[in-house]
Amino acid sequence: MNKNLTRRKMLKTSTAALGAVAGAGLLKGFPAIHAADAPVIRYLGTAVNMGDAVQKKLFDDTGIKVKFIVKTTDEVVKTIFTQPNSFDIVDSEYFSMPKLVPSGNLLGMDTKRIKEWDNVTSAFTKGEVAGKKIGDQGTAPKKVMYLKGAKSKEFASEPTQYVTLIPTVYNADTLGIRPDLIKRPISSWAELLNPEFKGKASILNIPSIGIMDAAMVVEAMGEYKYPDKGNMTKEEIDLTMKIFTEAKKSGQFRAFWSDFNESVNLMASGEVVIQSMWSPAITAVRTKGIPCVYQPLKEGYRAWAAGFGLPATTKGRQADICYEFINWYLSGWVGAYLNRQGYYSAVIPTAKKYMEAYEWDYWMMGKPATADIMSPEGKKLASKGEVRDGGSYEARMGAVACWNATMDENKYMVRKWNEMIAS
Amino acid sequence: MMKFLKLKPSVGLLSIPYSLIFIFFFFIPLALTFIISFWDYNEYSIIPDFIFENYSYIFKDCFNFEKDLCVTFKTYLSTFLFCFVTWFFTLIIGFFVAYFLAFYVSSITWQIVLFLLCTIPFWTSNVIRMISWIPLLGRNGLINDFLLSTGLADAPQEWLLYSGFSIVLAFVHLYTLFMIVPIFNSMMRIDKSIIEAAYDNGANGVQILWNIIVPLCKPGIVIGSIFVITVVMGDFITIGIMGGQQIPSIGKIIYVEMSYLQLPAAAANAVILLALTLLIIWIMTKMIDIRKEL
Numbered sequence: 001m002n003k004n005l006t007r008r009k010m011l012k013t014s015t016a017a018l019g020a021v022a023g024a025g026l027l028k029g030f031p032a033i034h035a036a037d038a039p040v041i042r043y044l045g046t047a048v049n050m051g052d053a054v055q056k057k058l059f060d061d062t063g064i065k066v067k068f069i070v071k072t073t074d075e076v077v078k079t080i081f082t083q084p085n086s087f088d089i090v091d092s093e094y095f096s097m098p099k100l101v102p103s104g105n106l107l108g109m110d111t112k113r114i115k116e117w118d119n120v121t122s123a124f125t126k127g128e129v130a131g132k133k134i135g136d137q138g139t140a141p142k143k144v145m146y147l148k149g150a151k152s153k154e155f156a157s158e159p160t161q162y163v164t165l166i167p168t169v170y171n172a173d174t175l176g177i178r179p180d181l182i183k184r185p186i187s188s189w190a191e192l193l194n195p196e197f198k199g200k201a202s203i204l205n206i207p208s209i210g211i212m213d214a215a216m217v218v219e220a221m222g223e224y225k226y227p228d229k230g231n232m233t234k235e236e237i238d239l240t241m242k243i244f245t246e247a248k249k250s251g252q253f254r255a256f257w258s259d260f261n262e263s264v265n266l267m268a269s270g271e272v273v274i275q276s277m278w279s280p281a282i283t284a285v286r287t288k289g290i291p292c293v294y295q296p297l298k299e300g301y302r303a304w305a306a307g308f309g310l311p312a313t314t315k316g317r318q319a320d321i322c323y324e325f326i327n328w329y330l331s332g333w334v335g336a337y338l339n340r341q342g343y344y345s346a347v348i349p350t351a352k353k354y355m356e357a358y359e360w361d362y363w364m365m366g367k368p369a370t371a372d373i374m375s376p377e378g379k380k381l382a383s384k385g386e387v388r389d390g391g392s393y394e395a396r397m398g399a400v401a402c403w404n405a406t407m408d409e410n411k412y413m414v415r416k417w418n419e420m421i422a423s
Numbered sequence: 424m425m426k427f428l429k430l431k432p433s434v435g436l437l438s439i440p441y442s443l444i445f446i447f448f449f450f451i452p453l454a455l456t457f458i459i460s461f462w463d464y465n466e467y468s469i470i471p472d473f474i475f476e477n478y479s480y481i482f483k484d485c486f487n488f489e490k491d492l493c494v495t496f497k498t499y500l501s502t503f504l505f506c507f508v509t510w511f512f513t514l515i516i517g518f519f520v521a522y523f524l525a526f527y528v529s530s531i532t533w534q535i536v537l538f539l540l541c542t543i544p545f546w547t548s549n550v551i552r553m554i555s556w557i558p559l560l561g562r563n564g565l566i567n568d569f570l571l572s573t574g575l576a577d578a579p580q581e582w583l584l585y586s587g588f589s590i591v592l593a594f595v596h597l598y599t600l601f602m603i604v605p606i607f608n609s610m611m612r613i614d615k616s617i618i619e620a621a622y623d624n625g626a627n628g629v630q631i632l633w634n635i636i637v638p639l640c641k642p643g644i645v646i647g648s649i650f651v652i653t654v655v656m657g658d659f660i661t662i663g664i665m666g667g668q669q670i671p672s673i674g675k676i677i678y679v680e681m682s683y684l685q686l687p688a689a690a691a692n693a694v695i696l697l698a699l700t701l702l703i704i705w706i707m708t709k710m711i712d713i714r715k716e717l
Contacts, residue, residue, distance in 0.1 A: 074682035081467055081684060099684075103467040199581055205668040207679065248669065255585045255667025261554075262664075269557045271584070410466065414683050415480075422494040422671035 039321045044069045044079060045091030053376060054334060062328050064321060073206070080105050084311050089322050094305045095208065095404040097144035097164050101153055107310045108150040108162035113323045116330045116347045124167045124305065124346060125159065129398045134303075138212065138230020138405030141167065141305045151312070165307030166326050167346035169338050172301030172396045175213075176263075176277030180291045181270060189213075189220035189299050192274060193247050202266055202275035203244075205256035207417035209404055212302050213276045214240050216401065220299045230405030234412055241416045245423045256421070267292055279342040282389075287379045294342075296390040300401030307346070339363050340376050344393065366392030453697075460690035469686050477691035498671040499699070505587070505662070506655045509594040513651050514644065516595065517602025521643075522636070524603070525610035541600050552593070556665070560584040585667030593665045594655060601654070602647035609643030610636065645711050649704055656700045 043050075047070045055066050069087055071079060077096045079086060084105040092100070100106055111117045122128045127142040136142070145163050146156040155164075177186050182197075192201055192213075204210050215229040218240050226236060247253070254272050257263045264284045266272040277294070285292040308326050310319065328334075335351025338344070340359065345351040352360055361367040366388055373382040382388070390396040407413055463472040485493040492500070520541065528534050547555070559565050560583040567583065570576040582588055613636065621631050659674025668675075673696050680689035 072682075078682060078684055099466045207683070253667070253669060254581075256669055258663070258668060265554055265557060269561050270563050271557065271561055406466075410683070411685065414679065414685065418671075418676050418679055419494045421668065421675070422498050 038063060038065055040065045040067055041322065041325055042067050042069060042086070042088045043091065044071065044076060044087035044089070046071065046073055046076065047091070051337075051376065054337060057333055058325070058328060061333075062324060064325055064328075066325075074208075080311075085313060087311065088314070088318060089325065090309045090311070091168070091306055092165060092309055093404060094141045094144055094165065094307065095139040095406050097155075098139060098406045099410075100309075101144070101147070101155065101164060104151075104153050105312055106164065107312045107314050108147040108152060109164070109166050109309065110150065110323075111161055111163055111166075113327075114166055114330070115327050116350060119347045119349050120167055121344075121346055121348055123170065123397055123400075129400075130394045132398060134398060135300060135401040136403070137226070137228045137401065138302075138403035140230075140403045141170075165309045166330075167305060167307040168329060168334075169307075169343045169346065170303060170305035171279055171343045172303045172390070172400050173276070173278060174297055174301050174390070175274055175295050176267060176282050176285075177293050177295045178267060178270065178273040178291065179293050181273045186274070186295050187298050189216040189297050190222075192217045192276075193221065193243070193252060195250075195252070197252070197274050199251050199254055200271070200273045201252050202255055202257055202263070202272040203253065204263070204276050205258040205421065207414050208406065208410070209302075209304075210256075210276070211237075211240065211407075211413055211417065212402060212404060214244050216299055216302060218243055220297075229402045231407050232409060232413070234409055237407075237409060237413050237416050241420050245420045248420060249423060283342060283375060283381060286381060287375065294389040296396070296399070300399045301390075301396065302402055302404065303397070303400040304404040337376050340374075342388075344397065348393075362388055364393045366390075366395055456690045456693055459687050460694050462687040462690075464685055464687045467684065469684075477688050478695075480688070481691060481695065494671070498673055498676065501670065502656060502672055505590060505594065506652050508591050509598065509655050510648055510651050512591065512595045513599045513602045514648065517599045517647060518606055518640070518644070520599070521603045521607040521610055521640075522632075524607055538603075541603055544597050544600070552664070556584065556589065556593070560589060585665070585669065587666070587670065589665045590662055590670065593661050594658075597661065598651050598654060601650035602644075605646040605650075606640050606643035609640040613639050641711050642713050645707055645713055648707060652703055652707075653700055656696065656703075 041064060043066045045068070047068050050066075050068065058064055058066060069079075073093060073096075076090065076092055077099060080090060080092070080100055081103060090106075114120075122131075123134065124141045124145065127134060127136050127140055144155055145165075146158065146160045147162040147164060148154050148156045148160065150162050152162070175186070175189065175192060181200075191197070192203070203213055211232075212229060215226055215232070218224055219226060219229070221243075223243060224236070224239055226232065232240065255262075255266060257266060257275070260278065260281055263275065263277055263281045266275065267277070267281070267285050268288055268290050279294060282292050282294045308322075308329070310322055314322065330345075330347045330350065332347075332350030332352075332354045335345030335347055336354035336359075339351050339355060340363065342363070348364075352364075355363070358370045359373065362369045362373050362382070368385050368387050369382055371384055372380055373386070375381050390399075459469060460477055461473050461475070463470040463474055463476070481495050483493065484490055485496055487493075524534055524537055528537060544552075557564065561567070562579045562581065562584075564583070567576075567579040570580060617635060617639075618631055621635055626634070657674050659672045659678055662670055662672040663675055673692060677689045677692045677696070680686075680692065
């Protein structure tokens, strides 16, 4: 009897527990901001450029809290497809737009609600820097910026009121090198496959970005001139992968990397002396006191750009809070924070207000530093007298050759990339 | 199960919670994977269909023997090789570590302490492990420094890191514990009087090991082998990190396909991997009936 009672009691408790779990599951379906008093935004993104300082400043200025959902670039895209209601705002890259927009999972962003819209850099809106056209091979932001309407699944070729993402941050990427181990000037992407660096080169193992670096190399070697590196035909993909497969088989590469930290370690340890690299990774190697240069190359840069998007279901108060967050983001403080990391803010005039004159001269004007240059975390990045790799904003962004891209033959490209890794 | 229920209702009821867990978290996901492997897909969605394209692509060019070995066969071949070498070393090392713990360490306290020592490789994260091998095996690492300074080598040995060698090293380092535990468990069940009887009849140490301990440890060896083989077959993190992302693994192919939302292709690869792994385990359980031995 006693036994039975306990069993019944247990059943009761477990049913209650089940109910609680089911309830929690239901609650999750609602946007987090309605559930809490202080507005909380679930921020989906790679968050490589979002430190604690940003969160603190945001809360002090607006009372908004951010809950990060940190994923890799590819996983962010996957999450937008498979769990479109699991976040309130997404920080995504423009090159994902050709995949994302047709799904209808993202809302067209209303530029009328963005205070600084007219100040967004022309690199995004027109594909120009300082009045000059820059390279637009690949998924250049201007190609996938405008939508035909708020709920449209089609891109507009002319500027409209609605955009796919509100631009936030972008940069021009190139090869990173160890000048102390190479001991001679490097000026071309072709050096990545130079037999001189056999067993000491690396490329990133993220197919959509790696293929662009590979294309820059193939073109620099004079093997082939692509009509559009960012949208290769099957034959062009075959050719590119063939050259890299041969290089891989002959032992050109020490390793491939797929994680930011891996690239830092390969470079800092001297296992690799030349590789595709991202700006903050260079900074990370340098703050260890190891020389590392983000080498400008004569063929130009591979650029990328990111921005904020909202899920298609966003409306009412939730939308207000997200737009408030985006307006705060573009109001200057974060822009200065991004510029100090070596990225560029999408709204330059507001960022300038929050930077010291000597910082502005170093980061944006390409002038020699008149004082030590510090990272946002207070670590020394450059000494007095040093000049930023690649120089000024106009010199760097003006020399963009192509943008990260989603190709029409993306499926084929990923398969071929897998084959190269297996070869 | 119905027959079971009729005979003993209480036993049938007791098995319900586990059956439910099994159905919801194992059988249904697996069935879905199998179904989706026949679907079509595009950039952003999967399309219900019944096509064999996902499978036929995996084996494309595989049966054209004039060409080089196809990617799929190459990848499986390299995975099988890692499986075998890792299995071999973990078995040898695991067996003797278990032997030492079971027969030479008599106090339970020390057995526990030494067991905990064996779990040390699991205390670190993948990232830490990845970073910590470079100073040891790298071009400017400890081993190369030693080889160069003693004149044993004139140039840094590059095969130490980002190679098949470093992958096997990491696997053995990680998974020997999976062998130690079941083999140790089998050894502790061996009736000591059998060994004493063998001694009394004049058997030497090697004969006792080979004719008594090894046969009685078979269930432990098979269980350990199943652990090691299934883990190595599906691994892509260790192979990726230690192989410098240059050595293929089925897991990595599935991972890349998933991150590009090519879910049906990934599902087809997963089904084949699962079938092969099950086949290996089936062969192993044919060699020895674990249920009977336990």
